Amino acid sequence: MQKRLGKQTVVFEAPPRIAAGGTIVGDVEGEGPLGSYFDLVLQDDTWGEESWEKAERKMFEHAVRRALARCAMQPPQIDLLLGGDLLNQIITANFAARELSIPFLGLYGACSTMAESLLLGSMLIDGGYAERVACAATSHFCTAERQYRFPLEMGGQTTPTAQRTVTGAGASLLVAPGYAGNAQFEHIFATGGTIGRVVDLGITDASNMGAAMAPAAADTLAAHLREKECSVTDYDVIVTGDLGRFGSEMFAELCRDKGIDLANRHQDCGNMIFSPAQKVDCGGSGCGCSAVTLNAYLLKRMEQGDFTRMLFMATGALMSPTAGMQGDSIPGIAHAVVLERR
Amino acid sequence: MEKKRQKTPQEQRYQQQVKEKMPRSKTLPQCLRAFVVGGLICCIGQAVRAFGENTLALDPDGVAALTAIVMVFLGATLTGLGVYDKIGAWAGAGSVVPITGFANSIVSPAMEFKREGLILGTAAKMFTIAGPVLVYGIGASVVVGLITCLLAG
Amino acid sequence: MEWMDFFWAFVIGGAICVVGQLLISLTRLTPARILVLFVTVGVVLTALGLYEPLVELAGAGATVPLTGFGYALGKGAMEGAMEKGILGAFTGGITATAGGVAAAILFGYLNAVIFTPKTKK
Known part of the structure; x- marks a missing residue:
C-alpha cells in the first residue's frame, strides 16, 4: 500500500x-x-x-x-x-x-x-x-x-x-489498532492526514490572527483534496482550529478562489467554544481551543455516529512578539488529520 | 540595509480583501465615550487644583505637583483594585491619555510580573511603557531647554 | 467663575482624549505609542508657545492629559534654561515633574506588592 x-x-x-x-x-x-x-x-x-x-x-x-x-x-x-x-x-x-x-x-x-x-x-x-x-x-x-x-x-x-x-x-x-482494553471511544480511527506548509500572505496585525491563518488553512485543504483526490463532500464536517468568525469568512473566500466549495461543511472550534454573547470579539484561539473542542465535543459526537468522516484541521499563527516588533508578518500553518468512524 | 521585499500580487489582493471585509470598531461611540470619561477625569483633576489653590493656598508649581500626585495615586489604586482596566475597556483613550492612564501603564506590568520577583519582575517591568514615555518626554524637554539657551544666549 | 473652570476642563480634556481615540481607532496605534506621542507633542507645543494658552483656559483639562505632562517638562526645561543656562536645561524638566514621577514609582510599587492581577471575563 x-x-x-x-x-x-x-x-x-x-x-x-x-x-x-x-x-x-x-x-x-x-x-x-x-x-x-x-x-x-x-x-x-x-x-x-x-x-x-x-x-x-x-x-x-x-x-x-x-x-x-x-x-x-x-x-x-x-x-x-x-x-x-x-x-x-x-x-x-x-x-x-x-x-x-x-x-x-x-x-x-x-x-x-x-x-x-x-x-x-x-x-x-x-x-x-x-x-x-x-x-x-x-x-x-x-x-x-x-x-x-x-x-x-x-x-x-x-x-x-x-x-x-x-x-x-x-x-x-x-x-495501535489491535488494542482491546478499556476505552472511551471504540470507533474513531485516524486514517490519514496532510502536513501543512507555512503560508504567509503578509498580515501583520497581531489582533487579526484569523486572517493570518486562513491562507494556511485554505492551502492545506487544497493540498489534501488534490493529493487524496477527494472532494469536500467526502467529509461530513471540516473543522478548523481557531480561525474565528472573521478568519472563517476569509477562509471561505480563499477556498472559493481556489475553486473549492465548502458546501456548509466548515465549522471552526473558535466559533463553537464561545457564544457570541460572551464578549470575545471574533471567538476563541490558542492551542487549547481545538484540543478541548475535539476531545470533549467532536469525538463524542463522532462516537455517537453524528458524523462518520471528519477532517480535523488545526490552524496555527506562528507569531512572535520579537519578529512582530521587527516588522515581520505572521506566518500561518495548518495540519489536517482525517478521522473516520468505523 | 536589506530592501523591503515586494509584495506578490496574491499578497496584495488578500491584504486588500482583509482590509475591506474586516469588522471595524465603531469610531463615533468610542469617541463619545472617550470624551465623557476623559472630560470627567480632567474635572477630578480640576477639583484637586481648586483644592490646592483655594484651601491649601499653594503656589502654581505646588498646585501642579499636587494634581499630578493625586491623579497618579487614583490611577494606581484603581489599577490595583482591578477597576481601571474595566474603565479602559469602556472608555478607550478616555482613560489612556490622562495621567491616570500613565499610572495604569506603570502599575499593571508591575503587578503582573511580581511572580518573577520584586527586582527583575516588578521593578524592571514597571517601566515597559512608562520608560519610553519618560525617555521621549524628558529627552524632548532637554532639547527644548538647550534650544532656549541658544536663543537666549 | 469656578463652574466655568470645570466646564472648560471637561471640554478640553475630553477633546484631547478624542484625538487619542481617533488615533487608536483609525491608525491602530497602540496605547504605548499614543502615550509617547502625546508627551512629545506636549513638549513641542509648549516650546512653540501654543500649549500655555490652553492651560490658562482649561486648567486641569490641559494639564491632566499626558500632553500636560509634556507641557510641565517643556516649561520646566525652558524656565530652567532661562534661569540657570545649560544646567537648567537639563534639570528643569525633571524638577518640574518630579512629584508625579516619584508618586508613580512609589504608588506603582506599593500597588504591585499589595494586589494581584485578576483574570478578565
Missing part, C-alpha cells in the same frame, strides 16, 4: 484508534455552549498554584492523566507523549512531561499543535515505532496575554478582530 500521496498527504496502512480524550478548561469556557462536555471546569484559573504558568502545566498533566484513566492506564504504560503549548520554550509541555515521565517529544505548532501531535502520533504508530501515544496541547488566557500582549490590568480596548485565548488543556490517547 502506498502510504504517501503527493508531497504532503499520508494515509495509514493500519489506522490507529483514538481510544480516549481528556479535557479541562477555565470558567469562561465552562460558561460557553460546550460547557457541559468538558471533564473539568476550573472556577479558579490559578488552580491553587502560585502562577498561571504553573496552573497551565498542571492542566496539561491532568488532561493526559484523565485520558489515560479512561483506559485504566498509568503513564508508564504509554510509549510516547507528544505535545506542546504557546509559551516560550514550550515550558508547559516540558514541565508536565517531567511529572508524567513518559518519553516525550515536544512540539511547537502554535495553535495547530493538537493536529500536529495527532498526525505525528498516528504516523509513529502506523510505522511500528510506538503502540500507545498520548497527544496533548494547552493554552491559558493569562499566560498568553502576558507573553504576547499586554498586562491584564492595563486599561484598553480590544479590536473587533481580536480573539480570546482559550484556557484549556486537551489530550487524546492514540492506540
Whole structure:
C-alpha cells in the first residue's frame, strides 16, 4: 500500500484508534455552549498554584492523566507523549512531561499543535515505532496575554478582530489498532492526514490572527483534496482550529478562489467554544481551543455516529512578539488529520 | 540595509480583501465615550487644583505637583483594585491619555510580573511603557531647554 | 467663575482624549505609542508657545492629559534654561515633574506588592 500521496498527504496502512480524550478548561469556557462536555471546569484559573504558568502545566498533566484513566492506564504504560503549548520554550509541555515521565517529544505548532501531535502520533504508530501515544496541547488566557500582549490590568480596548485565548488543556490517547482494553471511544480511527506548509500572505496585525491563518488553512485543504483526490463532500464536517468568525469568512473566500466549495461543511472550534454573547470579539484561539473542542465535543459526537468522516484541521499563527516588533508578518500553518468512524 | 521585499500580487489582493471585509470598531461611540470619561477625569483633576489653590493656598508649581500626585495615586489604586482596566475597556483613550492612564501603564506590568520577583519582575517591568514615555518626554524637554539657551544666549 | 473652570476642563480634556481615540481607532496605534506621542507633542507645543494658552483656559483639562505632562517638562526645561543656562536645561524638566514621577514609582510599587492581577471575563 502506498502510504504517501503527493508531497504532503499520508494515509495509514493500519489506522490507529483514538481510544480516549481528556479535557479541562477555565470558567469562561465552562460558561460557553460546550460547557457541559468538558471533564473539568476550573472556577479558579490559578488552580491553587502560585502562577498561571504553573496552573497551565498542571492542566496539561491532568488532561493526559484523565485520558489515560479512561483506559485504566498509568503513564508508564504509554510509549510516547507528544505535545506542546504557546509559551516560550514550550515550558508547559516540558514541565508536565517531567511529572508524567513518559518519553516525550515536544512540539511547537502554535495553535495547530493538537493536529500536529495527532498526525505525528498516528504516523509513529502506523510505522511500528510506538503502540500507545498520548497527544496533548494547552493554552491559558493569562499566560498568553502576558507573553504576547499586554498586562491584564492595563486599561484598553480590544479590536473587533481580536480573539480570546482559550484556557484549556486537551489530550487524546492514540492506540495501535489491535488494542482491546478499556476505552472511551471504540470507533474513531485516524486514517490519514496532510502536513501543512507555512503560508504567509503578509498580515501583520497581531489582533487579526484569523486572517493570518486562513491562507494556511485554505492551502492545506487544497493540498489534501488534490493529493487524496477527494472532494469536500467526502467529509461530513471540516473543522478548523481557531480561525474565528472573521478568519472563517476569509477562509471561505480563499477556498472559493481556489475553486473549492465548502458546501456548509466548515465549522471552526473558535466559533463553537464561545457564544457570541460572551464578549470575545471574533471567538476563541490558542492551542487549547481545538484540543478541548475535539476531545470533549467532536469525538463524542463522532462516537455517537453524528458524523462518520471528519477532517480535523488545526490552524496555527506562528507569531512572535520579537519578529512582530521587527516588522515581520505572521506566518500561518495548518495540519489536517482525517478521522473516520468505523 | 536589506530592501523591503515586494509584495506578490496574491499578497496584495488578500491584504486588500482583509482590509475591506474586516469588522471595524465603531469610531463615533468610542469617541463619545472617550470624551465623557476623559472630560470627567480632567474635572477630578480640576477639583484637586481648586483644592490646592483655594484651601491649601499653594503656589502654581505646588498646585501642579499636587494634581499630578493625586491623579497618579487614583490611577494606581484603581489599577490595583482591578477597576481601571474595566474603565479602559469602556472608555478607550478616555482613560489612556490622562495621567491616570500613565499610572495604569506603570502599575499593571508591575503587578503582573511580581511572580518573577520584586527586582527583575516588578521593578524592571514597571517601566515597559512608562520608560519610553519618560525617555521621549524628558529627552524632548532637554532639547527644548538647550534650544532656549541658544536663543537666549 | 469656578463652574466655568470645570466646564472648560471637561471640554478640553475630553477633546484631547478624542484625538487619542481617533488615533487608536483609525491608525491602530497602540496605547504605548499614543502615550509617547502625546508627551512629545506636549513638549513641542509648549516650546512653540501654543500649549500655555490652553492651560490658562482649561486648567486641569490641559494639564491632566499626558500632553500636560509634556507641557510641565517643556516649561520646566525652558524656565530652567532661562534661569540657570545649560544646567537648567537639563534639570528643569525633571524638577518640574518630579512629584508625579516619584508618586508613580512609589504608588506603582506599593500597588504591585499589595494586589494581584485578576483574570478578565
